[in-house]
Amino acid sequence: MADRYLHFTGTAPGRFLTGRLGLPQPAELRRWSAEHPRLEGSLLHRTAGGTPLAGLAGVLARTGLTVTGDPAAGERPAGVVLDATGVTTVAGLAEVHGALHPVVRSLTPGGRVVVLGAPLSRDDHHQAAAQQALEGFVRSLGKEIGRGRTAQLVRTVSATAAESTLRFLLSPRSAYVSGQVIEVTDTEPAAPESWDLPLAGRTALVTGSARGIGASVAATLTRDGAKVVCLDVPQSRAELARTAESLGGTALPLDITAPDAADRIAAALPDGLDILVHNAGITRDRRLANMAADRWASVLDVNLDSVLRTTDALLESGTLRPGGRIVATASIAGIAGNTGQTNYAASKAGIIGLVRTLAPRLAERGITLNAVAPGFIETKMTAAVPLLIREAGRRMNSLGQGGLPVDVAETTAWLASPGSGGVNGQVVRVCGQSLLGA
CATH class of the missing domain: 3.40.50.720 (NAD(P)-binding Rossmann-like Domain)
Known part of the structure; x- marks a missing residue:
């Protein structure tokens, strides 16, 4: 059934009227199609905390997106991946703010924010507190960035084990998934022969x-x-x-x-x-x-x-x-x-x-x-x-x-x-x- 309100808010009169009345202004989501299989724009890769996750740069490069550390002047990135696996203290959370605060507003409509966190330590309650804080941060960010943008938290100790998950979250396929916390074990998966046909032969x-x-x-x-x-x-x-x-x-x-x-x-x-x-x-x-x-x-x-x-x-x-x-x-x-x-x-x-x-x-x-x-x-x-x-x-x-x-x-x-x-x-x-x- 057609969502007439969604279509109305995409028109100039609709934007004006709903803006004046303070009504929701949902953005039409761009889902996967053969013509547009990827997000359109660059991917920012940033790090907060200590040692970055090994192999992450290579995994991000294989997504097909152009990966950069900083956006060019006037550029609107399609996504941000923040490696916060090394955050172990409350002080380290300031680096999360510092990494995302300058760029989150510039994300393209339908952009993606993926924060990588580490499993909660059973022996270090400071690390556990800091890493659990990322969950509240991401869920709140997903509720405020608007314009069809999404935010997720992926907890992992292995970049390669998380490759399939990162490919999904950094693509139009995940348009209606937001505010999720996904835990990935260190099980090294058998990568499909083709990421375009990952289920071939099954x-x-x-x-x-x-x-x-x-x-x-x-x-x-x-x-x-x-x-x-x-x-x-x-x-x-x-x-x-x-x-x-x-x-x-x-x-x-x-x-x-x-x-x-x-x-x-x-x-x-x-x-x-x-x-x-x-x-x-x-x-x-x-x-x-x-x-x-x-x-x-x-x-x-x-x-x-x-x-x-x-x-x-x-x-x-x-x-x-x-x-x-x-x-x-x-x-x-x-x-x-x-x-x-x-x-x-x-x-x-x-x-x-x-x-x-x-x-x-x-x-x-x-x-x-x-x-x-x-x-x-x-x-x-x-x-x-x-x-x-x-x-x-x-x-x-x-x-x-x-x-x-x-x-x-x-x-x-x-x-x-x-x-x-x-x-x-x-x-x-x-x-x-x-x-x-x-």
Whole structure:
């Protein structure tokens, strides 16, 4: 559904009127396209604190952006990467201010700020305090820089392990991701043969992919080189077949809650699976006092229990190969809660629990498990939301607008990349830095 307010504020009368009334003035986001695959402008690389992160300069050079230490006179950089991994004291935080204060206002619309931090030390509480301070700094910066700009914090001890993450955050693919804290382990990933086709030779299964976010995920994984199997309920057989055919993929009509669902998936994938995307989900909203037991049970069964059962079975059977990727779908409702959605929020919070607990155990097999947590995404479901609630959902984030299914898809594709082996057990919000929750 078209966001008429967003388009209106992009016109001269719209800018004048909303400016006079003090209303939000969201900037139209520039997402990835084959014609514009990169940010347009230079990338500033600055350091705060002590020893810089080894190898970072080389990683940034491989992004395809022109890397510089200082902008030329009148230049508007497209992004800033601040290496703050060496900040260990409160005094060192002054260097963070000193590095970003002079340049943050000059960033191009849609520009990126990525701060690199270090894991919190268990032995040095001064270092831990200074590094934790970066989180509050970045989240606040993301809420104030405006004009479609974003800010993120990446905690890592290895530049090469963070390369896939930096490429994602410093590209148009991350347009609706802001205010996130992403931890990258020192696991050295196997870099893809081609960063343009990072999923070449890999097989992906996307549940709930007949339409909406799932169809967009399937399309994006296909763009990145994967062979995709599209799964959805038999009632959506015709639409599922059209989606799969358009992508050169395979349609698998199947109720994911069926007792034999995992067995049928394994039978359809005799050569195994590299990427498992749990996207299928439903809502049955009612306040708890008015919620019948069947509404509760159906949401928990589709959104959580089927994910647990299917994941366990595909891991046990070996269908999901070593080095595989699992991406589940949580929600900001599972983080912050939502009126009328006790069932839905419980199911999505359960996904977060699954990710945080199972991911470390899967690391021994080179498998990662992460989750995306969408906020207000423009779909048929949100188009049916009453007007005032819909407008509130769109505006209550740092970017002042709803996201698109492709925003969730791009984040999923990054997490599914073989180069993202250091990203494990993370829950990444795709919400434009929603003002709800953390």
